[in-house]
Amino acid sequence: MKAEIESITLELAEPLVSSAGTVDERDLLLVCLEGEHGLVGWGEAAPLEPYDGVTIDRCRTALELQTAALRAAPKSATGAELLELARSADDLPQAMAAIDTALWDLAGQRDGVPLAELxxxxxxxxxxxxxxxxxxxxxxxxxxxxxxxxxxxxxxxxxxxxxxxxxxxxxxxxxxxxxxxxxxxxxxxxxxxxxxxxxxxxxxxxxxxxxxxxxxxxxxxxxxxxxxxxxxxxxxxxxxxxxxxxxxxxxxxxxxxxxxxxxxxxxxxxxxxxxxxxxxxxxxxxxxxxxxxxxxxxxxxxxxxxxxxxxxxxxxxxxxxxxxxxxxxxxxxxxxxxxxxxxx
Incomplete structure (x- = not known):
């Protein structure tokens, strides 16, 4: 399985102010998984350090370990098996969210139905x-x-x-x-x-x-x-x-x-x-x-x-x-x- 990571930054039009501080931009990590027949599944990791204590660098490290595990997985591995391989590599929830979402996206595309219906x-x-x-x-x-x-x-x-x-x-x-x-x-x-x-x-x-x-x-x-x-x-x-x-x-x-x-x-x-x-x-x-x-x-x-x-x-x-x-x-x-x- 091909697995890639992409970094993006989204700027807020106006800062969001709360008792926890002010947010004016969001650093996100996208995961792209390519499955059979060229299908592509997307996932997103969105840590927010003032809120969850997880830095973007920590999340990137986790995703690098997880995507490496997916690349090394046998072609016969099921979605559930791939998810567990990623979890074994690093179980950081914010990174797991990206892997899990991308696998579900692939499953929905494979079956030709919206994810909610799966x-x-x-x-x-x-x-x-x-x-x-x-x-x-x-x-x-x-x-x-x-x-x-x-x-x-x-x-x-x-x-x-x-x-x-x-x-x-x-x-x-x-x-x-x-x-x-x-x-x-x-x-x-x-x-x-x-x-x-x-x-x-x-x-x-x-x-x-x-x-x-x-x-x-x-x-x-x-x-x-x-x-x-x-x-x-x-x-x-x-x-x-x-x-x-x-x-x-x-x-x-x-x-x-x-x-x-x-x-x-x-x-x-x-x-x-x-x-x-x-x-x-x-x-x-x-x-x-x-x-x-x-x-x-x-x-x-x-x-x-x-x-x-x-x-x-x-x-x-x-x-x-x-x-x-x-x-x-x-x-x-x-x-x-x-x-x-x-x-x-």
Whole structure:
């Protein structure tokens, strides 16, 4: 099997500001696997060091080991066997996500069906998505919110964890009215006491979900049991044992942190078996990563809006088939992912 790695950098049109810092560009690693009959599968590794602690160099090293293992694999190796060969070479989840996605893309192309139809008998045809507003000034946040609602979004996620959270949320709520769902994301910025106080102060704004208001399984569980606001685990869900502990009503799953589509589906099954619900979000992934996450969300028939409408944040990137319409992304109908790195 031929296996190549390509580096790309996507610039954000405007920086995304959160309590975790500011992101103004994304370094990504693409994996291209060539299978039988010239079919090509694409995968994407999207580590984000301020978020997951993984550097782009660490990810590249892992991918070099993994792709070397795939090149040396016998032609008779199955997709599952190839995945395990890559994992044996280096099990870094962000790199495994690229290998896993590329193998699924090849499988879909081989069978001539969209990836979601390989993953599920009855996948959704569209995936609901939310708009995202960074930790902007109240005036800018209100204008962005109005623009997103005009574009068809019915759920907005607002970054919080800074001094002007209440003013930002009030401005957004006034701008969009009472029918738009507001989700907040603190990226674990608060202590347990701060989270209780902040969520109480935000109750008048009707918060749909508070994402990672605190960090850690115990803190999330205690907060979830002491507030009426639904809580979602995000960063904490990457900790060993966190998903099985089921500390929150919701879990935000991410393709890179899970280690690929296969692992993400398994994580979703574990969360749902404990009575929780999941949604999928990107870490400002590129087109290949977004396409893979959309297929996974469709296979899971997720109804909670997902954080996958992020391609328009990049300068010069046209969302194409992955552009949201009316707050939804239509699942690509082409074989495999249905899109490539330059085809979104």
């Amino acid at each position: 993953l599920s008998r009855d996948p959704s045809r569209k995936v609901p998505v939310n708009g995202v507003i960074g930790a902007e000034t109240p005036v800018i946040a209100a204008q962005l919110a109005s623009d997103l609602v005009a574009a068809g979004f019915t759920t907005l996620k607002v970054k919080v964890g800074t001094d002007d959270d209440i003013e930002r949320l009030e401005a957004v709520r006034v701008a969009v009215g009472p029918r738009i769902a507001l989700r907040i994301d603190a990226n674990g910025a608060w202590s347990l006491a701060e989270a209780r106080a902040r969520l109480a102060a935000m109750e008048p704004f009707g918060i749909e979900i508070a994402e990672e208001p605190v960090s850690g399984v115990d803190a999330l569980r205690e907060l979830a049991q002491s507030t009426s606001t639904p809580i979602a685990a995000d960063e904490t869900s990457g900790l060993i044992g966190a998903l099985a502990a089921a500390p929150t009503q919701y879990v935000c799953l991410k393709l890179g942190r899970a280690g690929g589509i296969s692992a993400l589906l398994a994580q979703a099954a574990l969360v749902r078996s404990s009575g929780g619900e999941v949604y999928v979000a990107s870490m400002l992934d590129g087109p290949v990563g977004i396409a893979a996450a959309v297929h996974a969300a469709a296979a899971l028939r997720i109804t909670t809006p997902c954080g996958l409408a992020t391609l328009d944040r990049f300068d010069g990137v046209d969302g194409g088939l992955l552009a949201p319409t009316g707050g939804e992304i239509t699942v690509p109908l082409g074989a495999g992912l249905g899109v490539g790195p330059a085809e979104a």
